[in-house]
Amino acid sequence: xxxxxxxxxxxxxxxxxxxxxxxxxxxxxxxxxxxxxxxxxxxxxxxxxxxxxxxxxxxxxxxxxxxxxxxxxxxxxxxxxxxxxxxxxxxxxxxxxxxxxxxxxxxxxx
Amino acid sequence: xxxxxxxxxxxxxxxxxxxxxxxxxxxxxxxxxxxxxxxxxxxxxxxxxxxxxxxxxxxxxxxxxxxxxxxxxxxxxxxxxxxxxxxxxxxxxxxxxxxxxxxxxxxxxxxxxxxxxxxxxxxxxxxxxxxxxxxxxxxxx
Numbered sequence: 001x002x003x004x005x006x007x008x009x010x011x012x013x014x015x016x017x018x019x020x021x022x023x024x025x026x027x028x029x030x031x032x033x034x035x036x037x038x039x040x041x042x043x044x045x046x047x048x049x050x051x052x053x054x055x056x057x058x059x060x061x062x063x064x065x066x067x068x069x070x071x072x073x074x075x076x077x078x079x080x081x082x083x084x085x086x087x088x089x090x091x092x093x094x095x096x097x098x099x100x101x102x103x104x105x106x107x108x109x110x
Numbered sequence: 111x112x113x114x115x116x117x118x119x120x121x122x123x124x125x126x127x128x129x130x131x132x133x134x135x136x137x138x139x140x141x142x143x144x145x146x147x148x149x150x151x152x153x154x155x156x157x158x159x160x161x162x163x164x165x166x167x168x169x170x171x172x173x174x175x176x177x178x179x180x181x182x183x184x185x186x187x188x189x190x191x192x193x194x195x196x197x198x199x200x201x202x203x204x205x206x207x208x209x210x211x212x213x214x215x216x217x218x219x220x221x222x223x224x225x226x227x228x229x230x231x232x233x234x235x236x237x238x239x240x241x242x243x244x245x246x247x248x249x250x251x
Contacts (some may be wrong), residue, residue, distance in 0.1 A: 059214065
Protein backbone atom coordinates (compact mmCIF):
# COMPACT_ATOMS: atom_id res chain seq x y z
CA UNK A 1 0.00 0.00 0.00
CA UNK A 2 1.13 3.52 -0.73
CA UNK A 3 0.27 6.36 1.63
CA UNK A 4 0.60 9.93 0.42
CA UNK A 5 0.55 12.62 3.11
CA UNK A 6 -0.42 16.18 2.31
CA UNK A 7 -1.01 19.25 4.39
CA UNK A 8 -3.59 21.80 3.38
CA UNK A 9 -3.81 24.75 5.76
CA UNK A 10 -4.14 22.97 9.10
CA UNK A 11 -5.65 19.83 7.66
CA UNK A 12 -3.64 16.65 7.34
CA UNK A 13 -4.70 14.52 4.35
CA UNK A 14 -3.82 10.84 3.96
CA UNK A 15 -4.36 9.40 0.48
CA UNK A 16 -4.43 5.63 0.58
CA UNK A 17 -3.59 3.54 -2.49
CA UNK A 18 -4.06 -0.21 -2.68
CA UNK A 19 -4.96 -2.43 0.24
CA UNK A 20 -5.44 -1.68 3.95
CA UNK A 21 -5.13 -5.17 5.46
CA UNK A 22 -3.44 -6.92 8.39
CA UNK A 23 -0.03 -6.47 6.78
CA UNK A 24 -0.31 -2.82 5.75
CA UNK A 25 -2.38 -1.40 8.64
CA UNK A 26 0.56 -1.02 11.06
CA UNK A 27 2.25 1.39 8.63
CA UNK A 28 -0.91 3.50 8.33
CA UNK A 29 -1.42 3.36 12.11
CA UNK A 30 2.09 4.67 12.72
CA UNK A 31 1.64 7.58 10.29
CA UNK A 32 -1.73 8.59 11.76
CA UNK A 33 -0.56 8.45 15.38
CA UNK A 34 2.69 10.24 14.59
CA UNK A 35 0.57 13.04 13.12
CA UNK A 36 -1.71 13.14 16.20
CA UNK A 37 1.35 13.21 18.45
CA UNK A 38 2.75 16.09 16.41
CA UNK A 39 -0.39 18.12 17.04
CA UNK A 40 -2.59 17.41 14.01
CA UNK A 41 -6.24 17.74 14.99
CA UNK A 42 -8.00 17.87 11.65
CA UNK A 43 -7.56 14.88 9.40
CA UNK A 44 -9.00 13.56 6.16
CA UNK A 45 -8.47 10.06 4.83
CA UNK A 46 -9.01 9.88 1.07
CA UNK A 47 -10.07 6.33 0.11
CA UNK A 48 -10.36 7.14 -3.62
CA UNK A 49 -7.58 4.75 -4.63
CA UNK A 50 -8.16 2.20 -1.88
CA UNK A 51 -9.38 -1.14 -3.26
CA UNK A 52 -9.63 -3.23 -0.12
CA UNK A 53 -10.01 -2.94 3.64
CA UNK A 54 -10.30 -5.59 6.38
CA UNK A 55 -11.04 -5.36 10.11
CA UNK A 56 -7.36 -4.56 10.73
CA UNK A 57 -7.84 -1.28 8.84
CA UNK A 58 -11.11 -0.54 10.63
CA UNK A 59 -9.34 -0.96 13.96
CA UNK A 60 -6.88 1.83 13.10
CA UNK A 61 -9.70 4.12 11.95
CA UNK A 62 -11.69 3.55 15.17
CA UNK A 63 -8.66 4.08 17.39
CA UNK A 64 -7.74 7.30 15.57
CA UNK A 65 -11.34 8.58 15.74
CA UNK A 66 -11.43 8.04 19.51
CA UNK A 67 -8.05 9.71 20.02
CA UNK A 68 -8.95 12.72 17.89
CA UNK A 69 -12.28 13.09 19.69
CA UNK A 70 -10.39 13.32 22.99
CA UNK A 71 -8.46 16.38 21.75
CA UNK A 72 -11.55 17.91 20.10
CA UNK A 73 -10.18 17.06 16.70
CA UNK A 74 -11.99 16.00 13.55
CA UNK A 75 -11.58 12.91 11.41
CA UNK A 76 -13.28 12.86 8.00
CA UNK A 77 -13.30 10.01 5.48
CA UNK A 78 -14.07 10.39 1.79
CA UNK A 79 -14.33 8.95 -1.73
CA UNK A 80 -14.97 5.30 -0.83
CA UNK A 81 -15.46 2.64 -3.46
CA UNK A 82 -18.54 0.40 -3.17
CA UNK A 83 -16.91 -2.48 -1.32
CA UNK A 84 -15.12 -0.22 1.19
CA UNK A 85 -18.32 1.72 1.87
CA UNK A 86 -20.24 -1.51 2.42
CA UNK A 87 -17.68 -2.62 5.03
CA UNK A 88 -18.01 0.71 6.89
CA UNK A 89 -21.81 0.48 6.84
CA UNK A 90 -21.93 -3.12 8.12
CA UNK A 91 -19.52 -2.13 10.89
CA UNK A 92 -21.75 0.79 11.87
CA UNK A 93 -18.85 3.24 11.57
CA UNK A 94 -20.93 5.48 9.31
CA UNK A 95 -23.03 6.39 12.39
CA UNK A 96 -20.20 8.29 14.07
CA UNK A 97 -17.84 9.12 11.20
CA UNK A 98 -18.53 11.64 8.46
CA UNK A 99 -18.09 9.97 5.05
CA UNK A 100 -18.05 12.41 2.14
CA UNK A 101 -18.36 11.57 -1.54
CA UNK A 102 -15.25 13.45 -2.61
CA UNK A 103 -12.05 14.96 -1.24
CA UNK A 104 -13.28 18.45 -2.18
CA UNK A 105 -16.41 17.95 -0.11
CA UNK A 106 -14.30 16.83 2.86
CA UNK A 107 -11.91 19.80 2.58
CA UNK A 108 -14.86 22.20 2.43
CA UNK A 109 -15.91 21.15 5.92
CA UNK A 110 -12.93 22.96 7.42
CA UNK B 111 -16.64 -27.11 -11.23
CA UNK B 112 -13.54 -25.03 -10.47
CA UNK B 113 -11.39 -25.91 -7.48
CA UNK B 114 -8.22 -24.52 -5.99
CA UNK B 115 -6.46 -26.10 -3.01
CA UNK B 116 -3.39 -24.86 -1.20
CA UNK B 117 -1.60 -24.95 2.14
CA UNK B 118 -0.30 -22.02 4.15
CA UNK B 119 2.08 -21.83 7.07
CA UNK B 120 0.40 -20.45 10.14
CA UNK B 121 2.21 -17.14 9.87
CA UNK B 122 1.04 -13.65 8.97
CA UNK B 123 3.64 -13.45 6.22
CA UNK B 124 1.47 -15.96 4.32
CA UNK B 125 -1.27 -13.37 3.73
CA UNK B 126 0.38 -12.38 0.45
CA UNK B 127 0.51 -16.04 -0.64
CA UNK B 128 -3.19 -16.28 0.17
CA UNK B 129 -3.88 -13.22 -1.96
CA UNK B 130 -1.88 -14.69 -4.86
CA UNK B 131 -3.95 -17.88 -4.81
CA UNK B 132 -7.19 -15.93 -4.62
CA UNK B 133 -6.10 -13.84 -7.63
CA UNK B 134 -5.51 -17.05 -9.60
CA UNK B 135 -8.91 -18.42 -8.66
CA UNK B 136 -10.64 -15.14 -9.38
CA UNK B 137 -9.12 -14.95 -12.87
CA UNK B 138 -10.20 -18.56 -13.48
CA UNK B 139 -13.89 -17.89 -12.84
CA UNK B 140 -14.06 -14.14 -13.56
CA UNK B 141 -15.07 -12.68 -10.20
CA UNK B 142 -16.07 -9.02 -10.01
CA UNK B 143 -13.83 -6.69 -8.01
CA UNK B 144 -16.40 -6.32 -5.25
CA UNK B 145 -17.01 -10.04 -4.90
CA UNK B 146 -13.26 -10.67 -4.92
CA UNK B 147 -12.85 -8.23 -2.01
CA UNK B 148 -15.69 -9.81 -0.01
CA UNK B 149 -14.15 -13.27 -0.35
CA UNK B 150 -10.70 -11.88 0.34
CA UNK B 151 -12.04 -10.38 3.57
CA UNK B 152 -13.57 -13.70 4.71
CA UNK B 153 -10.29 -15.51 4.04
CA UNK B 154 -8.11 -12.86 5.69
CA UNK B 155 -10.24 -12.61 8.84
CA UNK B 156 -10.40 -16.38 9.35
CA UNK B 157 -6.72 -16.90 8.57
CA UNK B 158 -5.57 -14.14 10.95
CA UNK B 159 -7.86 -15.62 13.65
CA UNK B 160 -6.13 -18.97 13.28
CA UNK B 161 -2.68 -17.38 13.41
CA UNK B 162 -3.57 -15.18 16.41
CA UNK B 163 -5.66 -17.50 18.58
CA UNK B 164 -5.54 -21.03 17.23
CA UNK B 165 -1.95 -22.00 17.83
CA UNK B 166 -0.42 -24.10 20.61
CA UNK B 167 3.33 -24.48 20.92
CA UNK B 168 3.78 -25.85 17.43
CA UNK B 169 2.76 -24.20 14.18
CA UNK B 170 0.28 -26.12 12.07
CA UNK B 171 -0.31 -25.72 8.36
CA UNK B 172 -3.63 -24.26 7.27
CA UNK B 173 -5.31 -26.07 4.38
CA UNK B 174 -7.63 -24.05 2.13
CA UNK B 175 -9.99 -25.33 -0.57
CA UNK B 176 -11.99 -22.92 -2.72
CA UNK B 177 -14.65 -24.29 -5.05
CA UNK B 178 -17.03 -22.65 -7.50
CA UNK B 179 -19.95 -24.81 -8.55
CA UNK B 180 -23.38 -23.91 -9.92
CA UNK B 181 -23.36 -20.34 -8.66
CA UNK B 182 -21.92 -21.06 -5.22
CA UNK B 183 -18.42 -20.34 -3.94
CA UNK B 184 -17.46 -22.65 -1.07
CA UNK B 185 -14.39 -22.05 1.05
CA UNK B 186 -13.15 -24.74 3.44
CA UNK B 187 -10.37 -23.91 5.90
CA UNK B 188 -8.83 -26.65 8.00
CA UNK B 189 -6.15 -26.51 10.69
CA UNK B 190 -4.87 -28.71 13.50
CA UNK B 191 -4.48 -25.92 16.03
CA UNK B 192 -6.32 -25.77 19.35
CA UNK B 193 -10.12 -25.97 19.17
CA UNK B 194 -11.41 -22.52 18.31
CA UNK B 195 -14.87 -21.63 17.08
CA UNK B 196 -14.77 -18.02 15.82
CA UNK B 197 -18.52 -18.02 15.15
CA UNK B 198 -19.15 -17.95 18.91
CA UNK B 199 -17.38 -14.61 19.22
CA UNK B 200 -19.55 -11.96 20.88
CA UNK B 201 -21.37 -9.82 18.34
CA UNK B 202 -20.06 -6.26 18.46
CA UNK B 203 -22.59 -3.55 19.26
CA UNK B 204 -22.63 -1.65 15.98
CA UNK B 205 -25.28 0.83 17.13
CA UNK B 206 -23.62 2.23 20.25
CA UNK B 207 -21.95 5.60 20.59
CA UNK B 208 -18.33 6.19 19.65
CA UNK B 209 -17.38 6.37 23.32
CA UNK B 210 -18.72 2.88 24.04
CA UNK B 211 -17.57 1.35 20.78
CA UNK B 212 -15.07 -1.45 21.39
CA UNK B 213 -12.11 -2.14 19.16
CA UNK B 214 -12.28 -5.69 17.83
CA UNK B 215 -14.79 -8.43 17.07
CA UNK B 216 -15.59 -6.99 13.67
CA UNK B 217 -14.08 -9.69 11.45
CA UNK B 218 -16.68 -12.38 12.10
CA UNK B 219 -19.49 -9.81 12.07
CA UNK B 220 -18.41 -8.74 8.57
CA UNK B 221 -18.17 -12.34 7.33
CA UNK B 222 -21.67 -13.14 8.62
CA UNK B 223 -23.02 -10.14 6.73
CA UNK B 224 -21.08 -10.57 3.49
CA UNK B 225 -21.34 -14.37 3.12
CA UNK B 226 -24.46 -16.55 3.00
CA UNK B 227 -23.36 -19.33 5.35
CA UNK B 228 -20.61 -20.01 7.86
CA UNK B 229 -20.18 -23.27 9.76
CA UNK B 230 -17.65 -24.60 12.25
CA UNK B 231 -16.86 -28.21 13.07
CA UNK B 232 -14.27 -29.81 15.33
CA UNK B 233 -13.49 -33.20 13.84
CA UNK B 234 -10.49 -35.55 14.29
CA UNK B 235 -8.62 -32.83 16.20
CA UNK B 236 -9.11 -30.39 13.35
CA UNK B 237 -10.93 -27.07 13.13
CA UNK B 238 -12.97 -27.04 9.93
CA UNK B 239 -14.61 -23.81 8.82
CA UNK B 240 -16.89 -23.78 5.79
CA UNK B 241 -18.23 -20.63 4.18
CA UNK B 242 -20.62 -20.35 1.28
CA UNK B 243 -21.38 -17.39 -0.95
CA UNK B 244 -24.11 -17.60 -3.56
CA UNK B 245 -23.43 -15.78 -6.78
CA UNK B 246 -26.43 -15.90 -9.10
CA UNK B 247 -24.61 -13.97 -11.74
CA UNK B 248 -20.84 -13.45 -11.62
CA UNK B 249 -21.34 -9.80 -12.48
CA UNK B 250 -23.94 -8.93 -9.87
CA UNK B 251 -22.27 -9.12 -6.48
